[in-house]
């Protein structure tokens with residue numbers, strides 16, 4: 357199968373081979389923009405973002421200058437986990453549109469040269485998925501139950517769960533059904549885990565991958581890719597025993613070696629297409645070596661590196677993470693991925709305004725801002741300054757960069773959401789994403805300062821937008837050449853012109869708080885993580901872009917330089 361050619365510049369004169377290689381490797385240094393569809397744009401005004409809403413903003417995406425969008429789940433879902441509880445993998449949630457809307461969206465994006473990645477959630481389904489409903493009806497011992505993980509409970513009449521395991525979102529990982537059996541769920545109760553030993557489960561996901569590939573999807577983001585396969589041979593270990601078990605490929609629940617048999621099969625499907633479909637694994641694993649397995653060319657091909665998302669705004673930490681990840685990517689033949697924000701973490705403009713090390717998930721109760729520190733301790737100006745600097749550094753690195761909707765506006769995390777308004781199961785179950793959970797980064801985007809719901813769509817948005825969203829609205833920022841939106845647009849435009857081989861060399865700066873590197877074509881990135889300005893030698897360094905406007909390189913800022921000023 358061959359796709360209609362994506363819009364590309366000057367490819368007519370390129371030999372066919374080169375064109376094919378370029379088409380097959382587009383992802384290696386792509387800037388990918390993550391859309392959380394329910395919070396992006398709402399065309400029908402019901403308060404929930406939808407596919408026609410995204411379509412109405414295709415010009416915005418094209419002007420931003422990204423290479424691809426990744427759409428978080430838009431499938432039918434009861435929204436027990438923001439759409440990551442999928443009731444049907446091959447359809448569109450009627451509140452978000454139809455399959456025809458999807459086809460129109462993808463056509464509109466392709467027309468503008470923007471590729472499309474969709475989210476695949478293979479570890480668990482929604483409890484409303486027809487398979488789970490069938491499993492409940494069919495009863496114990498049935499093949500339908502065997503598609504999931506059902507077990508008898510412990511105690512005289514099986515009234516206790518099979519183990520004391522906890523779900524990622526907190527609370528027990530087992531739920532009892534009417535006839536007394538228990539099912540296993542790594543995440544929310546409404547997200548029963550699938551049994552990946554069942555041939556029908558494997559077959560069905562191949563069908564799903566083909567379904568979306570046939571519709572022209574260019575790639576897939578694989579949700580918790582390290583969790584699918586399990587060894588649930590009795591006797592099952594206790595939680596304490598589980599925690600002591602090494603994650604070396606033999607752990608009963610996490611990052612098992614046998615999960616790569618699944619991805620080897622998926623790879624064969626990806627290669628049925630021209631260009632081959634791509635994939636990126638969300639795999640929270642113990643070591644770079646373990647991550648490399650997901651990124652192999654025989655597997656998913658790329659894996660998220662979340663190391664910078666977990667790092668402080670610190671020169672030494674950034675430099676180590678960058679060096680290690682580039683070495684690791686070179687070892688697998690893949691390219692690395694840079695991420696500062698996504699739908700699961702506190703926005704980086706807020707994280708960087710918190711005291712050091714506070715940006716990580718910590719148990720602090722609900723008066724704390726999501727995964728951070730007390731709201732009063734946030735220095736938002738500093739957070740934004742650092743966020744701009746870090747993003748500009750990221751966009752200069754070899755490899756692909758994943759941007760999360762709203763970060764191009766410098767948007768801050770929203771803390772002021774009442775318990776009644778919150779949606780994230782992690783908030784209610786008090787699990788790994790502690791503090792206020794993840795709703796604060798999922799608040800619908802502000803498009804216009806003066807319209808109802810800041811131009812999101814109708815009169816309301818499904819999560820409350822604070823009054824200060826007006827300052828960050830797209831129409832306000834588009835009119836301001838110094839806004840974060842203008843910075844992203846310019847950075848992404850220049851990045852296309854400057855992009856070069858996937859290598860860098862560090863340049864010593866004589867300052868522990870300043871990092872500087874050069875790409876093979878002379879493109880340099882210099883980030884001052886400190887607060888003292890760093891002087892530039894004007895005769896050598898033509899600044900082509902800076903995260904702050906100034907002569908030298910002010911504290912907490914990044915500049916890009918080229919030996920010769922670009923004439924464009």
Ligand code: GLC
Nearest residue numbers: 437440477543579580699700
């Ligand atoms: C991934 C998603 C997260 C979701 C979880 C369960 O980590 O990014 O949003 O809650 O998987 O599907």
